[in-house]
Amino acid sequence: MKLINAVQKVIQNLGNHQLGKCNICGNITAFLCIDVQAVRNNMYCPFCRSSSRKRHVAKIIIQEVLKPGSTIAEIPQTQELSIYNADVDDAFYQKLHHHNLYICSTFSPEFKPGSEIRPGVFCQDLEHLTFANETFDIAITEDVFEHVRNHQQGLREVHRILKPGGYHIFTVPCNFDRETIVRVDTSGKEDIHLLPPEYHGDKIRGNILAYRTFGIDIFDLLKKVGFETKVDFSNYLDRKNGIFDSYVFCSQKV
Numbered sequence: 152m153k154l155i156n157a158v159q160k161v162i163q164n165l166g167n168h169q170l171g172k173c174n175i176c177g178n179i180t181a182f183l184c185i186d187v188q189a190v191r192n193n194m195y196c197p198f199c200r201s202s203s204r205k206r207h208v209a210k211i212i213i214q215e216v217l218k219p220g221s222t223i224a225e226i227p228q229t230q231e232l233s234i235y236n237a238d239v240d241d242a243f244y245q246k247l248h249h250h251n252l253y254i255c256s257t258f259s260p261e262f263k264p265g266s267e268i269r270p271g272v273f274c275q276d277l278e279h280l281t282f283a284n285e286t287f288d289i290a291i292t293e294d295v296f297e298h299v300r301n302h303q304q305g306l307r308e309v310h311r312i313l314k315p316g317g318y319h320i321f322t323v324p325c326n327f328d329r330e331t332i333v334r335v336d337t338s339g340k341e342d343i344h345l346l347p348p349e350y351h352g353d354k355i356r357g358n359i360l361a362y363r364t365f366g367i368d369i370f371d372l373l374k375k376v377g378f379e380t381k382v383d384f385s386n387y388l389d390r391k392n393g394i395f396d397s398y399v400f401c402s403q404k405v
C-alpha cells in the first residue's frame with residue numbers, strides 16, 4: 152500500500168487504534184487500524200510493522216518456549232532456539248535475522264530450492280524442504296498452507312525438520328464448524344477448479360490461489376502426520392498486546 156493511502160486509512164480509523172505493548176519489539180504504542188473489518192491482518196505496530204496476526208504467533212512462541220511477559224526482541228543471541236520462518240522481511244526477521252539459528256525462506260522460481268538468496272534467506276518449497284531432519288525447535292507458517300498444493304506432504308515436511316517436541320506454530324483460514332472445503336482437485340497433474348478460484352494477496356508473489364479452506368478435519372490430519380495440536384483463540388487480555396480477533400494453531404511434534 153502506498154504511504155499516502157496508508158496515512159489516509161490511519162486518519163480515517165482514528166477511533167479504532169488501540170494502545171498496548173508490542174510483544175515482538177517491546178514498544179508501548181498505539182496499534183494502528185487501517186481496516187476495521189479485518190483487524191487480524193492489520194492493527195500495525197508502527198515500530199516493527201507487525202500485524203495483529205504476527206503478534207498472536209509471537210504470543211504462542213513466548214507462551215511455549217520463552218519467559219512469560221518477554222518479547223521476541225529479547226530472545227538472546229546465545230539462546231539455543233532454532234527457528235524456521237516461511238516469511239521474510241517481517242517483524243520476526245527484523246528482530247532475529249542476526250541470530251545464527253534463525254532461518255527464513257521464500258519461494259522464487261528464479262532460484263534453485265535450497266539455495267541461499269541472501270544471508271539467512273533460502274529459497275524453499277514447503278512440499279520439498281531441503282533442511283536436514285530434526286533441525287528446528289520452531290517452524291512458523293502464516294496463512295500459507297491453504298496455498299500449498301499437496302498440503303499433507305508439506306505438513307510431513309514441517310514435521311520432519313522439527314526436533315522431537317518442536318512446534319509448528321501456524322495460521323490458516325479455518326471453519327471450525329464444518330469439514331474442509333476443497334476448492335481445487337489436485338489429484339491429477341493439472342488443477343481442476345471445483346469452485347470459483349479464490350486468490351489471496353501475498354506481498355511478494357502477488358495473488359496466490361487458495362486450494363482449500365480448512366475445516367475441523369484438520370485435527371485428524373495433523374494427528375496422522377504426528378502432531379498434537381491446540382488452537383489459541385485471542386481473548387480480551389490479548390488486546391493489551393494488540394492481538395484482535397484471531398486464532399493460531401500450535402502443533403507439537405510427538
Ligand SMILES: [Zn+2]
Pocket residue numbers: 173174175176177178196197198199200201
Ligand atoms: Zn512492534
